[in-house]
Amino acid sequence: MTGVFTANGVALNYRLDGPEDSPKLVFSNSLGTNLHMWDPQVAALQDAFHILRYDKRGHGKSQRISDPFPMETLAEDVVALCKGLGFEGAHFCGLSIGGMTGQALGLFHPGFFQSLALCATSSQIPEDQHPFWRDRIATVKAHGMAPVVEPVIQRWFSEDFITAQPERVDEIADMLRTTSPEGYYRCSEAVMGMRYTDRLSAIETPTLLIPGELDPALPVEMSEIIAERIPGARMQIIPKAAHLCNLEQPEAFSAILRDWLASQTAP
DSSP, X not given: OEEEEEETXXXXXXXXESOXXXXXXXXXXXXXXXXXXXXXXXXXXXXXXXXXXXXXXXXXXXXXXXXXXXXXXXXXXXXXXXHHHTOTTOEEEEETHHHHHHHHHHHHSTTSSSEEEEESOXXXXXXXXXXXXXXXXXXXXXXXXXXXXXXXXXXXXXXXXXXXXXHHHHHHHHHHHTSOHHHHHHHHHHHHHOBOGGGGGGOOSOEEEEOBTTOSSSOHHHHHHHHHHSTTOEEOOBTTOOSSHHHHSHHHHHHHHHHHHHHHSOO
C-alpha cells in the first residue's frame, strides 16, 4: 500500500508492507535515495513485520522543500508520520542521514521507538570534512544533481560491486540523479549542523550500529564512537561493503537486522 501523508507540515510519500498484526518496523533512507533503497530488506522481513518506509522531505515523491532545517526536524517528521499511520512503538532502522535521524529520535523523542538500528552513520561531521560538504552543496546549488552522481556512487559502493552489478548501480544512481537539488542540499546542511557526539549517553533506547567495512564516506570508526557512547549499544560490521551496505551485501545485512529485531521484540 502506498500513500501520501502530511506530517509536520510536509507531504511525505510512504509505503506499507507486511501483515498489519505483526511487530512494526520503520525504515529511513540515506541522503539522495528514496524508499526503494530498502527493497531487499522488505523482501526479507515482510513475512514477520509490518513495515513503513518513506521518502524524507525533498526526496523521492515527497514534497519539495526550500527552507533550511536542522536534523531534529527530520526526526519530528518521522514521529508525526508514525503517529498518523499508527506506528508508535515500532522499531526504527535508518542508514546514513537516516541513522542520524535515528539519533535525534533517541535524544529528543525517548521511548517513542522500541529499538534503533543506526547504519553507516555518524554522530558529527568532523570540521576538517566541512569544506568537502560545502563544495558539494555549492555544486548542487549551481548545477543540480548531475555533477555529483558519479563521485557519490564511488563512495556508496566498492569497486567490486560497481563492476559486478552495473545495472543495480545504475538504478541507485537514478535515485540520486532525480532527487530534488533543494532537498539534497538542505539535508546536507542539516548533516553539517548536527552535533550529537557529546549527547549520545542520554539515549536509552536499545541500539545496534551496522557500518560497512569498506565505507569511505562514514567509516566504521564513526559508528564505533556512537557505540561507545550509547549505553549498552552493540555493533556488527557488514564485511565487503561500502556505504550503502544494505544494498551491497543485502543477505548479510538483512540477517543481522532480523536477529537484532528478534532480540528486541517482545513475544
